[in-house]
Amino acid sequence: MARVPGGELHPFLVHFAVGLLLVAPVADVFGLLLRREALLYTGRWTTLLGTGAALLAVASGWGAGAVLGAYSAAGEALLNLHQALGYLSAALWVPVAIWRAVSKLALPLRARTLYLAASFAAAAVLAVETLGGGALVYRHGVGLSPAARAEPVRAPVSRPAPR
Numbered sequence: 561m562a563r564v565p566g567g568e569l570h571p572f573l574v575h576f577a578v579g580l581l582l583v584a585p586v587a588d589v590f591g592l593l594l595r596r597e598a599l600l601y602t603g604r605w606t607t608l609l610g611t612g613a614a615l616l617a618v619a620s621g622w623g624a625g626a627v628l629g630a631y632s633a634a635g636e637a638l639l640n641l642h643q644a645l646g647y648l649s650a651a652l653w654v655p656v657a658i659w660r661a662v663s664k665l666a667l668p669l670r671a672r673t674l675y676l677a678a679s680f681a682a683a684a685v686l687a688v689e690t691l692g693g694g695a696l697v698y699r700h701g702v703g704l705s706p707a708a709r710a711e712p713v714r715a716p717v718s719r720p721a722p723r
Contacts, residue, residue, distance in 0.1 A: 570624040573617035578690050580610030581653060585679040588667055600666030607679070611650075611657035614686075618646050628703060635700035638692055645689035652682035 584606040591599030621643065631639070656679050659668060668675050696702040 570617060570620040573613055573620050574690070574693065577610050577613035577617050578686060580606040580613060581686055582683050584610060585676060585683050588676060588679065591667065592672075597666050604660050604666060607653075607657050607660045611653045614650055614653055618650050621646060624703065629705075631702045632700055635696060635702045638696055638700060639702060642689060642692040642696060645685060645692060649682060649686045649689050652678065652685060656682055 584603050587599050587606060588603035591597065591603060625639075625643070628639075656675070659675060659678075697704065
């Protein structure tokens with residue numbers, strides 16, 4: 561039976577989604593302030609593509625979770641929080657993306673402030689989730705091979721220069 565490469569795909573998809581979805585509301589604000597329709601369309605497409613990548617990242621997270629090795633209790637708690645924030649992030653971005661997709665304008669005119677508030681709130685949740693994902697790997701070693709989790713080699717002790 562072939563192994564699903566969820567663990568290997570998850571970081572790629574996450575970085576793609578995060579990059580697009582953190583840029584999207586910023587592009588919208590600059591598009592409004594500078595009155596540049598091209599920036600509004602940038603916000604539209606980064607929202608749509610980023611949300612698609614985020615949904616794929618959630619699915620690949622299931623695959624990554626299925627093949628995780630041993631990790632600490634603190635890692636497990638953070639992993640559960642990361643997963644819950646992933647679901648919340650998707651639950652926030654999907655309606656924002658649908659709203660953006662059905663609008664014929666570069667940025668929805670009706671309830672524009674509500675739209676921007678929702679997209680910035682979704683971006684904030686995504687940023688917190690991303691920080692948690694980084695802590696999972698770099699602080700707790702979740703998802704790393706046993707060889708990668710080995711203790712690092714210590715730097716040599718510096719000795720005073722001879723006089």
